[in-house]
Amino acid sequence: MKRYLETGNFAITEGAILAGCRFFAGYPITPATELAEAMSSRLPQEGGIFIQGEDECAALHLCVGAALGGYKAMTATSGPGYILYADPYGWAIGSEIPVVILNSGRVGPVSGITGAPGQGEFYLTRYPTQGGNFETIVLAPNSAQEAMAMTVEAFYLSERFRTPVTVLADQLITDGFEDISVPESDGEMEEMGFRTWPRKINRGPEFYPAMDEIDVPPVVLGHNTGALCSDWTPTEEGYDIEQVQAHHKHAYRLIYKVRNHRSLFNHLYEKNFMDDDPDLVVVSYGTPSRVVNTAVKKARQSGLKVGAVRLINLWPFPDEHFRRKTKYLSVELNWDGQLVREVQRAAPKDSEVHFIGSCGDLPTVTDLIEAFERLLQGQSLARRGWELEEW
Amino acid sequence: MRTEILASGFGGQGVVRLGQILGEAAVKQGYRVTMLKSHGTEMRGGYVRSQLVISKEPIGSPMVENADFFVALSLAAYKAFKHLVTKNGIILYDPAFVVELDNTLPCTQTAIPAKDLAVEKFGRAVFANTIMLGVLAKLVEEFDPKILLESILHIIPKYQEQNEKAFELGCALL
Structure with missing residues (x-):
């Protein structure tokens, strides 16, 4: 194990290489440019390939093509690039092609602010392409170290489910520096809590491991194989066909291959001070959750009965954490409130669900504790942007 | 116990580099470290900021809200x-x-007066940050000045002789 002071971009690159990624295509964008830079130097050292696409759409198409050729492939971008993935993302979902996508959130809409963090793509990562009839898997780490582990996890899940997986980070994770430990063997990976599996790095048809207990067979393309690389609906025999019955089977499979096997990733969450049915549950993901955890710990010390749920697996949304009737507070890096709407949907009908948004900068521990106190005393959150109904 | 250090100034002054050098030295000394950098608006009159947190324990919030040290460069x-x-x-x-x-x-x-000292002693303002790092090496008790100097020389491979002198100058300032 080696220790560094390095950025999340570095950590994610090393995570991808540990997972066996040997192909990266991307288009530079702050705050994910350094990831492309790191890949451009690391991949050739590992016998891999780096390509700069002419834009993000081309970059993800290149990754999808490389994955079909047997490479473990990855791309990375920020919000303004992520929207350009819509077309190849759809191809990868529909044709069941494993690929890993890193989105480092910055302030939007459009180009917004390059060097400040944002969480504006909560719903975009759920619906990264048109058409519906699919389920998406999204993982959101809250530190550089966890981003490394979740990148490995994303490769595992993308292969296991044969679908693209998005790792949703933010500018503070990818651009910020942190002490990072990089494992140097599978044994060290296991000790450090990384996913390991019999992953092969070399390309070839056996690249996708055929696993038991899941209804997703390994990719074999072509007629009479059940899988087809086409934007049209395929039949089970591997022909493309515009027929409603065939489409029902295809769509059912795209949705339920993920929903029926959520046990593979629904352990990806963190709960703090949740054992005594707290009066206020603070919900967050990504870097804000670190501030939340510190604030909740402090609030507990001063006697406030507050708990925290931090989501790592964002999609499919883990409704099971919100079954209890209580007060909820969603803390997000946007002003419009995105995660909060999903909590409102998942929580029992008469639960109180509140929201604190900040834009471009993290909330402070002081702000959060003040909000906890107000909510526990039955007061509203007076500040601008703190209550959904004020907008 | 956590120590919070904030550095901020214009783009190009080495604010991020300064945080990175301090952070690397802390990692070498076995500390847990987070170092957030914010940038992007400096060209429009804003500021660049490094927020460094050093602790023996895993770090929760990486935000500097109660700074022990603030290096103000604008x-x-x-x-x-x-x-x-x-x-x-x-x-x-x-x-x-x-x-x-x-x-x-x-x-x-x-x-x-790091900028003026850098220009006077070494002919270039670029050494101002190394002088500032020398001051911090003496002020912040978590840092071993020897390890901090090693990090400077590792992260900035150029002008090693001048940087070493600028660091010593900073160490002797207060």
């Missing part, structure tokens, strides 16, 4: 963040840029 940065410094904290400001002081602050404020 007036805009000084005005934006001076209120984050704790009563026992220290603001190190460069009087070449911070031309107006707020004397109502409860913390200690110490002028470090």
Whole structure:
């Protein structure tokens, strides 16, 4: 194990290489440019390939093509690039092609602010392409170290489910520096809590491991194989066909291959001070959750009965954490409130669900504790942007 | 126990590099470290900021809200963040840029004329940050000056001789 002071971009690159990624295509964008830079130097050292696409759409198409050729492939971008993935993302979902996508959130809409963090793509990562009839898997780490582990996890899940997986980070994770430990063997990976599996790095048809207990067979393309690389609906025999019955089977499979096997990733969450049915549950993901955890710990010390749920697996949304009737507070890096709407949907009908948004900068521990106190005393959150109904 | 260090100034002054050098030295000394950098608006009159947190324990919030040390390298940065410094904290400001002081602050404020010293002794303002790092090496008890110098020389491979001298100059300033 080696220790560094390095950025999340570095950590994610090393995570991808540990997972066996040997192909990266991307288009530079702050705050994910350094990831492309790191890949451009690391991949050739590992016998891999780096390509700069002419834009993000081309970059993800290149990754999808490389994955079909047997490479473990990855791309990375920020919000303004992520929207350009819509077309190849759809191809990868529909044709069941494993690929890993890193989105480092910055302030939007459009180009917004390059060097400040944002969480504006909560719903975009759920619906990264048109058409519906699919389920998406999204993982959101809250530190550089966890981003490394979740990148490995994303490769595992993308292969296991044969679908693209998005790792949703933010500018503070990818651009910020942190002490990072990089494992140097599978044994060290296991000790450090990384996913390991019999992953092969070399390309070839056996690249996708055929696993038991899941209804997703390994990719074999072509007629009479059940899988087809086409934007049209395929039949089970591997022909493309515009027929409603065939489409029902295809769509059912795209949705339920993920929903029926959520046990593979629904352990990806963190709960703090949740054992005594707290009066206020603070919900967050990504870097804000670190501030939340510190604030909740402090609030507990001063006697406030507050708990925290931090989501790592964002999609499919883990409704099971919100079954209890209580007060909820969603803390997000946007002003419009995105995660909060999903909590409102998942929580029992008469639960109180509140929201604190900040834009471009993290909330402070002081702000959060003040909000906890107000909510526990039955007061509203007076500040601008703190209550959904004020907008 | 956590130690919070904030550095802020214009783009190009080496604010991020300064945080990176301090952070790397802390990692070498076995500390847990987070170092957030914010940038992107400096060209439009904003500031660049490094927020460094050092602790023996895993770090929760990476935000600097109660700064023990604040290196202020521009007036805009000084005005934006001076209120984050704790009563026992220290603001190190460069009087070449911070031309107006707020004397109502409860913390200690110490002028470090790093830019002028760098130009005078080494002919270039670029060495100002190494002087500032020398000051921090002596002030922040978590740092071993020898390891901090190693990190400077590792992260900035150029001008090693000048950087070593600038660091020593900083160490002897206070």
